Amino acid sequence: MVTGDGKCCGPPDTICNGKCCPQGRLCSTIDGCCNPGETLVDGKCFPFHPPGAGIVWTRYPSLTEPLFVYKWLVVECQAADAPSIPLGLDTNIRQFLGLPGVGYGNIIDYFHDVSYNAAEIVTEIVPWVLGPSRPGNRADFVQKCLQAIPPDQAPDFANYYGVIVVSNAAPSNAGACSIGKASMTINNQQYQLACVYFDQNSLDIEFAAHEIGHGLGLDHSFDNTSTICGSGGKPGEYCDPWDIMSARLDYSFLDRNWLEGGTGSPAGPGMAIPNLLRLGWLLTANEAVFQLDEDEQTFTIQALSHAQVRPSLQGQPPLVVVMDIGPWPTYYTVEYRQSDGWDQGFQGVSAGQAGDAPPAVQKQGGAVLVHKALSVGEPATTLIETANKGALLQGDTLVLTGEGGLNYHVKVTGIGTANGTATVSIGHGTG
Numbered sequence: 001m002v003t004g005d006g007k008c009c010g011p012p013d014t015i016c017n018g019k020c021c022p023q024g025r026l027c028s029t030i031d032g033c034c035n036p037g038e039t040l041v042d043g044k045c046f047p048f049h050p051p052g053a054g055i056v057w058t059r060y061p062s063l064t065e066p067l068f069v070y071k072w073l074v075v076e077c078q079a080a081d082a083p084s085i086p087l088g089l090d091t092n093i094r095q096f097l098g099l100p101g102v103g104y105g106n107i108i109d110y111f112h113d114v115s116y117n118a119a120e121i122v123t124e125i126v127p128w129v130l131g132p133s134r135p136g137n138r139a140d141f142v143q144k145c146l147q148a149i150p151p152d153q154a155p156d157f158a159n160y161y162g163v164i165v166v167s168n169a170a171p172s173n174a175g176a177c178s179i180g181k182a183s184m185t186i187n188n189q190q191y192q193l194a195c196v197y198f199d200q201n202s203l204d205i206e207f208a209a210h211e212i213g214h215g216l217g218l219d220h221s222f223d224n225t226s227t228i229c230g231s232g233g234k235p236g237e238y239c240d241p242w243d244i245m246s247a248r249l250d251y252s253f254l255d256r257n258w259l260e261g262g263t264g265s266p267a268g269p270g271m272a273i274p275n276l277l278r279l280g281w282l283l284t285a286n287e288a289v290f291q292l293d294e295d296e297q298t299f300t301i302q303a304l305s306h307a308q309v310r311p312s313l314q315g316q317p318p319l320v321v322v323m324d325i326g327p328w329p330t331y332y333t334v335e336y337r338q339s340d341g342w343d344q345g346f347q348g349v350s351a352g353q354a355g356d357a358p359p360a361v362q363k364q365g366g367a368v369l370v371h372k373a374l375s376v377g378e379p380a381t382t383l384i385e386t387a388n389k390g391a392l393l394q395g396d397t398l399v400l401t402g403e404g405g406l407n408y409h410v411k412v413t414g415i416g417t418a419n420g421t422a423t424v425s426i427g428h429g430t431g
């Protein structure tokens with residue numbers, strides 16, 4: 001169809017005041033086609049409105065300059081079998097994955113926070129291209145969408161850590177294509193790229209952080225039982241409800257900034273310490289170490305949502321106690337998680353599929369968690385179960401067995417929610 005300005009509109013485009021708007025853009029009767037990411041206020045194009053309820057997010061402190069910069073190419077890709085792009089999806093994608101949504105708890109904030117700025121997510125967005133029908137195979141769909149980028153707009157894919165393709169399709173087998181980077185051939189050129197496919201229902205922090213976590217190299221988290229937690233899962237897989245890599249069987253909270261079907265979506269929790277260590281996102285300055293050749297040792301650790309920045313001369317308050325009791329490559333980590341920040345789903349009604357955190361944890365306002373970690377191999381992180389889903393409450397003692405069958409105990413001697421700290425006493429024997 002030829003419009004008033006003499007241009008042809010393709011079937012996916014919308015006509016706005018006699019002109020063609022690329023699909024997904026809003027149309028103002030006053031301003032005409034709005035720019036990408038713009039919204040309508042009183043009929044006029046407005047450059048920005050905060051996402052959803054516009055709740056400002058309090059970022060965790062940065063404990064380091066970025067150690068790892070993960071540059072992702074985000075490609076908006078219209079599925080051939082999904083004729084319309086929902087109004088507002090374009091804005092939602094840009095706010096959820098890009099700089100316009102930073103400060104509202106978007107995906108860049110999430111990875112900044114859980115890594116204390118060690119991991120920086122950088123995104124560049126390619127506007128709508130026409131892809132194939134919605135995917136059976138994610139990597140295949142992503143590859144075809146990348147090949148659909150007009151040559152004059154196509155970047156050098158070698159410059160990116162990975163690609164995120166977001167389609168306008170309804171729920172459609174969304175998720176990561178692989179753990180970490182994998183080989184992908186685009187226009188007969190081979191690249192090593194992490195690869196994530198999202199549809200219009202994927203833009204919630206719980207799901208998206210989990211899938212991008214796969215792209216960054218993390219597998220699922222486990223517990224130390226043989227319970228089948230997730231359908232199709234191995235024994236113990238998806239059984240750490242305190243960790244994002246067990247989504248969607250974790251304790252998440254209702255996030256009113258990122259809406260799905262007009263209502264809030266699940267977000268959180270944070271990331272278990274062994275996953276942070278596996279990715280190299282935690283500084284040794286923030287690790288305390290249990291000394292094998294000493295008697296009972298007391299440690300005060302900060303909640304992961306309450307990291308503290310102090311002048312280096314005073315030393316950094318630790319976020320973890322590492323217990324290198326073996327046998328290699330096994331070690332154990334002791335962390336404290338408080339019901340706020342990305343872990344606020346530990347309190348009250350969980351938005352996730354795991355149900356609510358144990359009442360005793362809600363009453364205490366947080367919990368000490370012990371994980372078995374592997375320095376190489378899988379699973380990277382295994383929650384040690386307790387009477388309260390792995391949570392250790394004040395007064396609880398957990399006994400671990402290390403190299404040579406030697407026992408060690410971890411006793412929680414204090415929880416201080418006002419300061420965001422837990423005190424633990426760790427030593428030899430059963431305690």
Ligand SMILES: [Zn+2]
Nearest residue numbers: 210211214220
């Ligand atoms: Zn997964």
